[in-house]
Amino acid sequence: MAECVQCGADVTLHDNAEVGEIVDCTTCGAELELVDQNPPVLDRAPELEEDWGE
């Protein structure tokens, strides 16, 4: 469990969540990134960039 930085709601994380993984806040819909694991810390996910993905 971690706290959403946008709305403060509790966000449930998967058991095997990795640092760098993106999770959605089910309360406010914010896209969040897991930036630390012990204890779990969430930050706002980076905005989509044009050169992302293949």
Place this chain on the structure above:
Amino acid sequence: MKVGILYSRIRKDEKLLLNELRERGHDVVKIDVRKLNFGLSETPEVLGELDVVVDRCLATSRSVYATQFCEAYGVPVVNSPDTAQTCADKVQNSLALEGAGVPTPETKVAFTKDAAMEAIESFGYPCVLKPVVGSWGRLMAKIECESAAEAILEHKATLGHYEHKVFYVQEYVDKPGRDIRVLATDGEPVAAMVRSSDHWLTNAAKGAETDEFELDDEAKELVEKASDAVGGGLLGVDLMETDDGYTVHEVNHTVEFKSLNDAVETDVPATVVDWLEVKAGAKQEQEVFA
């Protein structure tokens, strides 16, 4: 082996790789490139002592530069910076394919709206305008008529980043509602799938349906040639079927494979890790005998 994963976001693709590597007992070091700075000569501590670094950067620009630094530090990296550089840019990608005799859609590049308009008129309608850098099918335009061409060129020239002023115009390939994605390691196919959609864009990222595809000898040969043309590595080779055989429109260097893994019988991450182990092993042998 001690393997570093360069990343800036952990997608399902990276999780599949990480899980496979860890299950096999490899020492995995996750390296968030957003936290690194790269000096010209001194190897960042986190990159030292690694048998192999796997570039899984989500951003093409980061991938291109981070792999160059790895190579400069003497850290073995897949894919190589040359491969990254070639695949990152559609112009270079097309030139490499053409130069290697791989069939690829007819393409013209222009730097001004007028010259681009001439290129478009030479193909006739429909034709395709693509950004030179970009993926997931974004900012691709199927141009159906002159007025649409004028509008799109005007928008790109006015609103776009300078790279959007490099107009990459391509013939429209009337594919049968699908294209083919092949994942290959140094030209050896790992697995392949068709991506089918009613939309002219058939990217998995655009929601295309996927299904396993059995490659024939012609396709296998083209995958090998296309891989060699861009310098080899872990690649996603995209083919389209035409009346005259296959045409290879693109080779991707930080290829996503989660859709492929769901579509095929092959254990894709396991096969990729098999290949990584061989790559890292070959490097260690070279060092022993050096």
